[in-house]
Amino acid sequence: MIRFVDATKVYSNGVVGLKNVTVRVEKGEFVFVIGASGSGKSTFLKMIMHEEAPTSGEVYVNGYSIHNMPRSEIPHLRRSLGIVFQDFRLLPNKTAYENVAFAMQIVEASPREIRRQVPLALGLVGLSKKAKAYPNQLSGGEQQRVALARALVNNPSVLIADEPTGNLDPKTSWEIMDLLEEINQRGTTVIVATHEKDIVDTMKKRVLILERGELRSDEKKGLYINEN
Numbered sequence: 576m577i578r579f580v581d582a583t584k585v586y587s588n589g590v591v592g593l594k595n596v597t598v599r600v601e602k603g604e605f606v607f608v609i610g611a612s613g614s615g616k617s618t619f620l621k622m623i624m625h626e627e628a629p630t631s632g633e634v635y636v637n638g639y640s641i642h643n644m645p646r647s648e649i650p651h652l653r654r655s656l657g658i659v660f661q662d663f664r665l666l667p668n669k670t671a672y673e674n675v676a677f678a679m680q681i682v683e684a685s686p687r688e689i690r691r692q693v694p695l696a697l698g699l700v701g702l703s704k705k706a707k708a709y710p711n712q713l714s715g716g717e718q719q720r721v722a723l724a725r726a727l728v729n730n731p732s733v734l735i736a737d738e739p740t741g742n743l744d745p746k747t748s749w750e751i752m753d754l755l756e757e758i759n760q761r762g763t764t765v766i767v768a769t770h771e772k773d774i775v776d777t778m779k780k781r782v783l784i785l786e787r788g789e790l791r792s793d794e795k796k797g798l799y800i801n802e803n
Contacts, residue, residue: 576602577623577733577764582632584618584788592618592627594788600766602732605759607775608768609799610785616768619785620735623766625652637732654682657726657734657763661741663718665710671697671721672706678725696724700754716747723754733764740771748774775799 577600584592593615600606610616621627622634625641634641637655639648665674675696679689697703700720710718719739726734736755740748752774759765769775775782775798782797783790792800 576600576635576637577766578633578635579619579622580633580635582622582629582634584622584627585630591788593622593629593785595632596785596788596790597632598783598790598793600764602764603759603762605756605765605778605780606767607778607780607782607797608766608785609770609775609782610791613787614785615788616785617737618788620737620766620768623733623735624656624658625649650682654729655732657729657731659719659722659726659734659736659739661738663710663715663722663742665718665721665725667710670707670709671702671713671724674710674721675725675728678728682729684729692728693724696728697721699727699758700724714747715743716750719743719747719751720754723751723758727758727763731763733766734758736765736767738768738770740769740774745773752778772799 579596579598582596583594586592608616608619618627622629622641623636628641636652639652666677669677672693675693676689679692697706700723702717702720705713705717740751743751755765755767779796782794784792784800
């Protein structure tokens, strides 16, 4: 569960990232976060990931308070989060299997766990037969599937996807969104920041609209409202 309570973020240069945002995302929800550049989307996601802390107010993620979290607890929080980026961020000198395994090595999983979990994660995203392929041998959609497998391999309770279809063609974008929907139906909370109007309007999920750091709208089955 994720909870923002009157959360405000003012950066050292005076820019307001978020302003008095109060919102709650329950376990198992699927939520779109939309807004123009500078609306606060990145700050919102970074607070969940503990890359930024609020200047005032509180942010709680999976029972942890971001504001006063002891340094020793940060790895536990990050283990409960899976993150997917627009630009995939795969290691070019590692195979698909090795890229996914690396996420488990970071959290000091045992070799036995890695051998068991990595094939399951690659199977979930339909890439069992591409385990030995390097990123430059994969299409953009396949690379994003590897990134998804990497985000899921540690069984996170929350999956954050920041513009996950930004570099993909429409058909591949829908394949990735179908995967995110399937992951959500397995019980994982999914939060997607996107500019893709067709995807938001078609999927009819909860939509949070940020504008100049403020939460402008929160609709259960929302639509993409023009940013201008």
